[in-house]
Amino acid sequence: xxxxxxxxxxxxxxxxxxxxxxxxxxxxxxxxxxxxxxxxxxxxxxxxxxxxxxxxxxxxxxxxxxxxxxxxxxxxxxxxxxxxxxxxxxxxxxxxxxxxxxxxxxxxxxxxxxxxxxxxxxxxxxxxxxxxxxxxxxxxxxxxxxxxxxxxxxxxxxxxxxxxxxx
Amino acid sequence: xxxxxxxxxxxxxxxxxxxxxxxxxxxxxxxxxxxxxxxxxxxxxxxxxxxxxxxxxxxxxxxxxxxxxxxxxxxxxxxxxxxxxxxxxxxxxxxxxxxxxxxxxxxxxxxxxxxxxxxxxxxxxxxxxxxxxxxxxxxxxxxx
Numbered sequence: 001x002x003x004x005x006x007x008x009x010x011x012x013x014x015x016x017x018x019x020x021x022x023x024x025x026x027x028x029x030x031x032x033x034x035x036x037x038x039x040x041x042x043x044x045x046x047x048x049x050x051x052x053x054x055x056x057x058x059x060x061x062x063x064x065x066x067x068x069x070x071x072x073x074x075x076x077x078x079x080x081x082x083x084x085x086x087x088x089x090x091x092x093x094x095x096x097x098x099x100x101x102x103x104x105x106x107x108x109x110x111x112x113x114x115x116x117x118x119x120x121x122x123x124x125x126x127x128x129x130x131x132x133x134x135x136x137x138x139x140x141x142x143x144x145x146x147x148x149x150x151x152x153x154x155x156x157x158x159x160x161x162x163x164x165x166x167x
Numbered sequence: 168x169x170x171x172x173x174x175x176x177x178x179x180x181x182x183x184x185x186x187x188x189x190x191x192x193x194x195x196x197x198x199x200x201x202x203x204x205x206x207x208x209x210x211x212x213x214x215x216x217x218x219x220x221x222x223x224x225x226x227x228x229x230x231x232x233x234x235x236x237x238x239x240x241x242x243x244x245x246x247x248x249x250x251x252x253x254x255x256x257x258x259x260x261x262x263x264x265x266x267x268x269x270x271x272x273x274x275x276x277x278x279x280x281x282x283x284x285x286x287x288x289x290x291x292x293x294x295x296x297x298x299x300x301x302x303x304x305x306x307x308x309x310x311x
Contacts, residue, residue: 009178010185017189021275029275037188045181047227048215053177110174127170 001054007042064165079119095141099134099151108166115158168218176218183211194285195278201288209296221304233294240291247280
């Protein structure tokens with residue numbers, strides 16, 4: 001199964017890179033060469049990509065990722081404007097907070113951590129799956145939020161999405 | 168490295184590998200070629216070494232295989248150069264009257280022996296760079 005995932009991933013990238021060799025589509029040579037190179041790459045990286053990566057071949061998950069992209073984009077727009085305001089006013093209260101999260105696997109931690117880092121003002125420093133927590137550097141900690149009970153104030157709806165997408 | 172770097176490396180190492188293969192295979196059509204593509208693929212190997220650590224790399228790295236592949240890369244380059252030895256060294260016999268690699272310029276199977284040489288150089292550079300990095304990482308200790 002990891003072999004198939006690595007093969008699909010690399011063949012998709014090959015198709016994206018070589019699109020337009022035959023009109024808008026692909027010439028036969030490119031398709032066959034991509035097949036060969038993808039098989040080699042997939043064979044070489046079958047141990048790397050992870051045992052349970054097969055769940056990302058589920059089309060329902062792709063729809064989930066597409067549905068997630070506007071949520072993430074809107075979060076980034078809002079947070080960028082907020083940080084621009086913080087830069088102008090200079091009223092910051094930085095610090096590192098421990099954010100308890102309820103996630104099970106590495107992919108969920110990666111999605112949530114990258115989402116938190118992409119929304120400015122918050123920056124994931126360390127993800128600790130053992131203690132089910134993220135350590136997040138926050139540029140402006142609101143009063144009384146130094147000890148968090150949930151990830152809601154830092155991540156907004158992202159934890160729910162990360163749990164669903166990485167499952 | 169932490170869990171985020173490791174998971175990111177899991178997803179990106181196949182992508183870096185296929186992008187390097189793309190650069191190598193299109194060396195006669197687009198910018199890049201054997202060395203650049205080989206160095207790109209070696210970057211994937213070094214990312215594996217950095218993200219998963221030396222002990223994991225030791226389990227996956229086969230010294231004899233990499234050494235043999237580097238030699239094969241060099242020999243394939245030399246063999247492609249010797250193909251037209253009847254006329255001259257490095258004579259591009261595949262392009263002038265060869266059975267394959269003589270398609271219309273701009274397609275993948277054109278330019279005679281150049282794709283073969285690019286693949287050979289890419290293989291050699293990839294295996295050589297990864298072997299060098301693993302060799303440096305394995306160096307016994309800081310102080311005797």
